[in-house]
Amino acid sequence: xxxxxxxxxxxxxxxxxxxxxxxxxxxxxxxxxxxxxxxxxxxxxxxxxxxxxxxxxxxxxxxxxxxxxxxxxxxxxxxxxxxxxxxxxxxxxxxxxxxxxxxxxxxxxxxxxxxxxxxxxxxxxxxxxxxxxxxxxxxxxxxxxxxxxxxxxxxxxxxxxxxxxxxxxxxxxxxxxxxxxxxxxxxxxxxxxxxxxxxxxxxxxxxxxxxxxxxxxxxxxxxxxxxxxxxxxxxxxxxxxxxxxxxxxxxxxxxxxxxxxxxxxxxxxxxxxxxxxxxxxxxxxxxxxx
Amino acid sequence: xxxxxxxxxxxxxxxxxxxxxxxxxxxxxxxxxxxxxxxxxxxxxxxxxxxxxxxxxxxxxxxxxxxxxxxxxxxxxxxxxxxxxxxxxxxxxxxxxxxxxxxxxxxxxxxxxxxxxxxxxxxxxxxxxxxxxxxxxxxxxxxxxxxxxxxxxxxxxxxxxxxxxxxxxxxxxxxxxxxxxxxxxxxxxxxxxxxxxxxxxxxxxxxxxxxxxxxxxxxxxxxxxxxxxxxxxxxxxxxxxxxxxxxxxxxxxxxxxxxxxxxxxxxxxxxxxxxx
Amino acid sequence: xxxxxxxxxxxxxxxxxxxxxxxxxxxxxxxxxxxxxxxxxxxxxxxxxxxxxxxxxxxxxxxxxxxxxxxxxxxxxxxxxxxxxxxxxxxxxxxxxxxxxxxxxxxxxxxxxxxxxxxxxxxxxxxxxxxxxxxxxxxxxxxxxxxxxxxxxxxxxxxxxxxxxxxxxxxxxxxxxxxxxxxxxxxxxxxxxxxxxxxxxxxxxxxxxxxxxxxxxxxxxxxxxxxxxxxxxxxxxxxxxxxxxxxxxxxxxxxxxxxxxxxxxxxxxxxxxxxxxxxxxxxxxxxxxxxxxxxxxxxxxxxxxxxxxxxxxxxxxxxxxxxxxxxxxxxxxx
Numbered sequence: 030x031x032x033x034x035x036x037x038x039x040x041x042x043x044x045x046x047x048x049x050x051x052x053x054x055x056x057x058x059x060x061x062x063x064x065x066x067x068x069x070x071x072x073x074x075x076x077x078x079x080x081x082x083x084x085x086x087x088x089x090x091x092x093x094x095x096x097x098x099x100x101x102x103x104x105x106x107x108x109x110x111x112x113x114x115x116x117x118x119x120x121x122x123x124x125x126x127x128x129x130x131x132x133x134x135x136x137x138x139x140x141x142x143x144x145x146x147x148x149x150x151x152x153x154x155x156x157x158x159x160x161x162x163x164x165x166x167x168x169x170x171x172x173x174x175x176x177x178x179x180x181x182x183x184x185x186x187x188x189x190x191x192x193x194x195x196x197x198x199x200x201x202x203x204x205x206x207x208x209x210x211x212x213x214x215x216x217x218x219x220x221x222x223x224x225x226x227x228x229x230x231x232x233x234x235x236x237x238x239x240x241x242x243x244x245x246x247x248x249x250x251x252x253x254x255x256x257x258x259x260x261x262x263x264x265x266x267x268x269x270x271x272x273x274x275x276x277x278x279x280x281x282x283x284x285x286x287x288x289x290x291x292x293x294x295x296x297x298x299x300x301x302x303x304x305x306x307x308x309x310x311x312x313x314x315x316x317x318x319x
Numbered sequence: 320x321x322x323x324x325x326x327x328x329x330x331x332x333x334x335x336x337x338x339x340x341x342x343x344x345x346x347x348x349x350x351x352x353x354x355x356x357x358x359x360x361x362x363x364x365x366x367x368x369x370x371x372x373x374x375x376x377x378x379x380x381x382x383x384x385x386x387x388x389x390x391x392x393x394x395x396x397x398x399x400x401x402x403x404x405x406x407x408x409x410x411x412x413x414x415x416x417x418x419x420x421x422x423x424x425x426x427x428x429x430x431x432x433x434x435x436x437x438x439x440x441x442x443x444x445x446x447x448x449x450x451x452x453x454x455x456x457x458x459x460x461x462x463x464x465x466x467x468x469x470x471x472x473x474x475x476x477x478x479x480x481x482x483x484x485x486x487x488x489x490x491x492x493x494x495x496x497x498x499x500x501x502x503x504x505x506x507x508x509x510x511x512x513x514x515x516x517x518x519x520x521x522x523x524x525x526x527x528x529x530x531x532x533x534x535x536x537x538x539x540x541x542x543x544x545x546x547x548x549x550x551x552x553x554x555x556x557x558x559x560x561x562x563x564x565x566x567x568x569x570x571x572x573x574x575x576x577x578x579x580x581x582x583x584x585x586x587x588x589x590x591x592x593x594x595x
Numbered sequence: 596x597x598x599x600x601x602x603x604x605x606x607x608x609x610x611x612x613x614x615x616x617x618x619x620x621x622x623x624x625x626x627x628x629x630x631x632x633x634x635x636x637x638x639x640x641x642x643x644x645x646x647x648x649x650x651x652x653x654x655x656x657x658x659x660x661x662x663x664x665x666x667x668x669x670x671x672x673x674x675x676x677x678x679x680x681x682x683x684x685x686x687x688x689x690x691x692x693x694x695x696x697x698x699x700x701x702x703x704x705x706x707x708x709x710x711x712x713x714x715x716x717x718x719x720x721x722x723x724x725x726x727x728x729x730x731x732x733x734x735x736x737x738x739x740x741x742x743x744x745x746x747x748x749x750x751x752x753x754x755x756x757x758x759x760x761x762x763x764x765x766x767x768x769x770x771x772x773x774x775x776x777x778x779x780x781x782x783x784x785x786x787x788x789x790x791x792x793x794x795x796x797x798x799x800x801x802x803x804x805x806x807x808x809x810x811x812x813x814x815x816x817x818x819x820x821x822x823x824x825x826x827x828x829x830x831x832x833x834x835x836x837x838x839x840x841x842x843x844x845x846x847x848x849x850x851x852x853x854x855x856x857x858x859x860x861x862x863x864x865x866x867x868x869x870x871x872x873x874x875x876x877x878x879x880x881x882x883x884x885x886x887x888x889x890x891x892x893x894x895x896x897x898x899x900x901x902x903x904x905x906x907x908x909x910x911x912x913x914x915x916x917x918x919x920x921x922x923x924x925x926x927x928x929x
Contacts, residue, residue, distance in 0.1 A: 032649045034666055038500050039419035042411030046475060047427065049408065053468045054434045060445035119339065127333040135579050136340035139347055142578035144529040146549040147567045151350055153553075155560060163349070166364035196343070198589070205586045243590050254438050257531035257546065261553040275440040275532075282444050283536065292444050299441040306436035314429055491647050492680035496694035496741065497668040506693075510684040 058299070064292035071286035084293035088281075094294075096269040097277040100184060104273055105252045107188035108195060109245055115192075116199025116244065117237065121229075123200070124207050134204075141197035145257035152190045153179065153262045183263050183271045190258055195251075199244045206240035207233065239312075246309035253302055274298050347571070354378065354564035361560035377565035386540075387548070387566065394544035394570075396459050397534070398527040401466035402474070402520055408467075409474040410516075414504055416475075417482035418490060428479065435472040439532045450537060457539045465537065466527045473526070474519055477588045481515025482508070518584035521577050525585075528574050545570040596658045597749035597781030598623045599644060604653030606639055606805075613639045615805045616653065621749075621783060621798075626775050629785045630792040631802035631828075637785045638753055640802070644783065645751050646670050657748060668697075673742035674751040677758065679734045681726035681741075687713075688722040691740045698745075712740040715774075732763045739774070749781035756791065768794060789829055793817070801825050823925040826851045832881055834919070835893045847920035847928055854881065854896040856917035861903070864910030868893070870903045884909060 068080045088094055123134060140148065157178035159165045165175035178186040210233065218228050256275050259265055265272035265280065272280070278298065282291025341348075352368065353361045360371040381387050416424045446465065447456070455461030485508065493507040509516070531546040538547050549570055552563045578585070599621040606614040613636045621627050629637040642648045644655065646667035655663045662670050673694070681690050688709055695705045713719045716736040726734055735755060742750055752771070756764045772795050775782050786792055792799050793813045801808040801816065801824075809821045813829075820826035826834050834851045842850045858864065859882060868886035878899050883892040895911060903909055920928040 032647065032666070035419050035500075036421070039415035039421070043415040043427070045408050046412035046431070046471065049468060050431055050434050050471060054437065057442035057445040057449075058437070060448075061442055064444060122332065122336050122339070125332045125336075126329055127336050128329070129333065129337065133336045133340040134582070136344040138578070138582060139344050139575060141585075142525060142529070142575045143347065143571050144546050144549065144574070145531040146535075146546045146553075147571055148346070150549060150552055150563060151346055151567060154563065155349060155353065156346065161362040161560065163365055170364060193343070193346070201582065202586050202590060205583075247590060250436055250438075254440060254532065256440070257535060257550065260535065261550050275438070278440045278443065279536070283447065288444050288448075295438075295441040295444060298438045302436055302438040302441070306433060309436070310429055310433060313432065314425070486678055486680065488676045488678050488680040489682065491645075491667075492674065492676055492741075493682075493693070494647065494667045495645060495672065495674045496745070497697035498693075499668070499697075502697060507682055511682070513684075 061292045061295045061299075064288050065296050067289050067292075069288040069292075071288060080289065084289040085297075088290045088293040088297070093269045093272060093277060097272050097274045100269070100271060101253065101273040101275075103184055104188060104191065104255060105249055107185075108191045108252055109248060111188070111192040112195045112199040112248065113241060113244060115196050116203050117241070119196070119200040120203035120207050120237075121233075123204050137200055138197045140193050141195070141201075143194065145194070146261050148190055148194055149258040149261040152186075152193070157186055179263055180267070183267060187255075187258060187262065187271055190262070191252070191255060194258075195248055198248070202244050203237060203240055206237055210236045242312060243309075246305060246312065249305045250302060250309065253298070253305070274301070347575075350564040350567050353560055354568045356561050358559055358561045361564070377559075377561040378569070381562050381565045381569065387569075390543055390545050390548035391569070393459060393542055394528055394546075397462045397466060397542075397544050398524045400459070400463040401470065401527050402523040404463060405467045405471050405474045405523065406516070406520065409471060409478050410504070410509070412475050413478035413482050414508060417479050417485075418487055428476070431472045431475055435469070439469075443536060446533075447536065456537060457541045457543075459542045461537060462534060462542055462544070465533050466530055469530070469533070470523050470526055473588055474523055477519040477522065477584070478512070478515065480587065481512055481519070484515075485511055518581055519588070521581040522584055522588040525574050525578055525581070596623055597621075597747075598656075598658050599749060599781065599783070600656040601644075602654040602656070604640075604643060604655065605651045606636075606643055606648065607651050613805050614643070614651075617805075617807055619800065619807065619810070621781060624779045624781055626772075626782045626784065626795060626797045627800060628792040628796035628798070629783070629800050629802055630787065630789055631808075633787055634804075635802040636805040637787075637802050641674075641751050641753055641783060641785045645672055645674050671745075671748040672751055673745050673747035673749075674753065675735075675738045675742050675755045677754045679726075679738040679755075679758075681734055681737055683726055686723050686725060687718060687729070687737050687740075690726065690737055691718075691744055694741060694745045708744045709740075712743045715743065715777075716740050731759050732767060735759065735767055736770075739771075743774075743778070747780070749783060752782065752784040754785055754787070756786070757788075771795065790831060793829070799829075801828060819927070820851075820919065821927050823849055823851070823921050826919055826921070832894050832896070835891075837889065837891075837893075839890075840888065842920075845918065845920055848923040849921040849925070851919040851921065852913045852917065854894040856914045857893070857895045858912040858914070859884070859895050859897050859901070859903070859909055860912070861907070861909055864912035866893070866911040866913075868909060868911065870905055870907045870909055873903065873905070875899070882909075884911060886911065 065084050066079060066081060067077050068083070069077045119137060123130065123137070127133070154162065156162045156164055159175040159177045164178070168175045214232055215228055218232050223231065254275050255273060256279065259271055259273065259276050263271040265276045274294065275298065278291050278294040281287050281294060354377055355373045355375060356368060356371060357374055357376065360368060363371070416428060450456040450461050455464070489511070490503055490507060493503045498506065529546065534544050534546045535550060538544070549566060552566070601617060601619045603616045603618060604614060605612065605616050617640075629640060631637050639648065643650050646662070646665060650663060653663075654661065657670055657672070682693065685693065691709045691712055692705045695708060709722070713722055716739060718733070718736055718740060721729060721733060726737065729737065738755070756767055759767060768791060784795060796813055798810065799813055799816055800810050803824055809816060809825045816825060816829045820829060823836060827836060830853055832854050834853045836849055836851045838849050842848060866886045868884040871883040871885050871892055873883070874881040876899070880897055880899055880901055882895045882897065882903060884895055885892050893911060922928050
């Protein structure tokens with residue numbers, strides 16, 4: 030619904046964004062794929078050579094790759110379970126009448142705005158440090174041995190920290206979705222004799238299903254790339270106990286300067302993320318039509 | 320729906336909700352408290368911490384480290400710079416997609432979003448090498464560009480959803496009234512979209528401020544923003560709880576305040592409009 | 596001046612032809628109304644004249660000059676939109692002044708023209724308010740004010756009254772007609788409401804499915820509808836259209852007779868029937884009479900005091916001079 034003139038203008042106005050994003054997507058992606066087939070180490074410049082699938086072979090057969098995959102799954106899965114479960118409960122709670130709802134909401138949402146390096150360090154030092162952390166102090170005062178979180182349960186500790194950051198996100202989105210539920214539907218169900226549990230199961234949960242899917246997909250995209258929290262707490266250790274795929278690629282390429290292997294890892298990470306992205310894009314696309 | 324809820328029920332809900340709310344907020348509250356203690360008091364047990372004296376010396380100490388303000392300025396420049404630059408590119412693009420939709424508009428939008436799904440680590444190496452070779456490594460310019468590109472799809476998307484709520488007839492009226500395209504966008508569209516543009520800016524400042532993959536990997540010291548500055552406290556010899564707390568409070572306070580103002584827009588921006 | 600000529604103009608959106616090849620000329624100073632059911636292409640036609648849409652083929656002339664390729668701003672036309680399309684962030688004064696500001700007119704001159712327009716439209720007290728603080732009728736006036744100050748070659752109105760309530764609509768209808776008398780500028784007005792068309796127009800253009808069905812003065816259309824569609828569309832209540840045996844008697848496929856051209860009595864007439872629903876308006880009464888051997892009830896208009904009840908036996912007598920005859924293609928037979 031427009032004239033030729035405005036269509037031409039529109040094309041002109043959209044092109045900077047398209048060109049920039051295209052360049053941003055294509056150039057590094059092509060280079061990553063290209064590097065992944067090279068023997069390429071920054072410490073040995075000038076020795077670059079085509080090696081075919083060797084980098085993939087070494088990257089995939091390296092035991093730390095298997096560890097990284099499991100760690101990535103544990104991290105993503107653990108955080109998802111905690112945040113979606115907790116977020117649903119929080120949302121249901123915050124949707125109920127209470128005094129000071131606005132303030133509680135603000136308190137619950139706050140952790141989302143804390144930068145990852147801060148939350149990593151604060152939890153590691155002020156809470157989970159066995160000597161000086163608050164948990165250690167409490168354990169000692171009750172006569173227990175303080176628990177060394179990052180020594181004994183490093184992955185669980187990181188899952189905990191990341192969950193603290195993302196629980197507000199899940200809560201906020203599920204709460205928004207819950208508030209968009211037509212209250213007359215619930216009243217109709219109540220008239221029909223449905224108990225609270227029935228109403229939750231047959232009306233609220235189906236209504237939330239879409240929002241929950243969105244939360245899962247978007248969080249997965251971000252959680253696959255968790256980096257700063259690991260960097261400031263465990264550096265991927267002990268051993269490879271907290272090395273996820275992102276961190277492994279960082280170690281390979283920027284600490285060991287093995288660009289070839291790092292790039293092969295990058296391509297694998299892209300493929301994994303795309304599997305999630307396809308589902309997410311379908312959901313958003315459907316919404317665009319509505 | 321105005322429904323009478325018994326006061327007892329409301330009281331129980333209130334107590335449970337406040338308890339959970341305070342627990343969630345507690346780590347932030349705790350560093351705020353620790354930041355007002357001496358280093359010696361800050362590592363003692365919780366009772367001792369609460370009963371010890373208060374001091375602002377840690378804030379003084381953090382600021383006395385002359386580089387704190389450098390990092391703070393870096394964060395401000397990078398967050399605002401990337402957002403405003405992104406806005407400059409996104410406003411025309413969103414105008415085009417919202418008011419002159421073509422058959423391919425939807426596909427273009429979806430494609431733009433899909434660039435956001437690219438895991439950063441997948442393109443870390445080429446970007447790192449390009450930056451090294453062009454001298455952009457550890458510069459604010461470099462970070463402004465990268466963060467702008469990362470957030471551009473979100474900016475365009477948010478503006479698009481806001482623009483779509485503005486009736487096209489008003490822009491047509493401006494066209495009939497003799498406004499050129501530039502004037503139409505400048506005098507009519509932009510002022511009308513101020514609330515939407517403001518929330519877009521807020522959300523993107525938050526995202527850029529807290530971004531901790533590119534800022535950690537592409538900076539060393541010169542251009543390092545607060546994310547990287549705080550990360551430098553992770554070395555064991557740097558275990559100064561009170562100072563770490565003070566630095567952290569200063570790093571998160573501005574964004575916490577902005578964040579509370581933009582809760583609603585957050586949902587819209589982060590779910591790409593899939594949840595309203 | 597404001598003479599607009601369309602030659603063989605067409606418009607298609609993809610596969611859909613919204614405007615079929617169409618010729619039309621609008622004379623300077625005329626009040627022309629495009630009327631038709633929704634989806635007939637009347638708004639699209641107006642937007643083609645405005646330049647908000649491109650024609651797919653054909654030629655548009657304004658005052659003898661080819662305007663087909665001109666952008667809207669260069670056509671010298673002003674438009675009043677259905678939603679008024681006021682700029683919500685500007686005061687009434689700024690809204691009205693906007694086209695002048697775009698034309699880079701000097702400030703004092705702008706002020707003078709705005710004051711003048713405000714006086715004409717009784718907006719003097721509201722100049723510093725925002726559109727959001729105005730009632731529907733006032734917003735409408737601001738939209739008209741914004742159009743007037745430009746002194747355009749012609750005004751285009753796109754269903755301007757459809758967002759107003761019924762009482763205001765009648766008032767604004769009169770105001771716009773007054774304005775036309777005073778300014779004597781060409782006005783092109785789109786509506787789906789045939790009452791607006793009949794009361795305001797010098798010339799009515801009846802559109803259906805992208806085709807012009809008939810062009811003429813309101814009374815022309817009322818007295819001599821060229822086809823069944825126009826016959827049924829113009830006039831309220833609608834003309835009765837009868838097919839079958841009754842029509843065959845007059846050598847037509849369909850005959851039409853307006854409710855006001857049928858006599859009703861209890862003691863004798865051409866058609867016998869029983870009263871169904873009756874609508875008492877006070878000044879008039881409309882009876883829906885079920886006649887023997889006819890599928891549809893016949894609507895009859897009669898005086899307000901005439902009193903028949905449901906089920907009463909009545910006789911109807913159509914005025915033969917007012918009978919319209921149509922052939923099997925729906926075209927008028929003279």
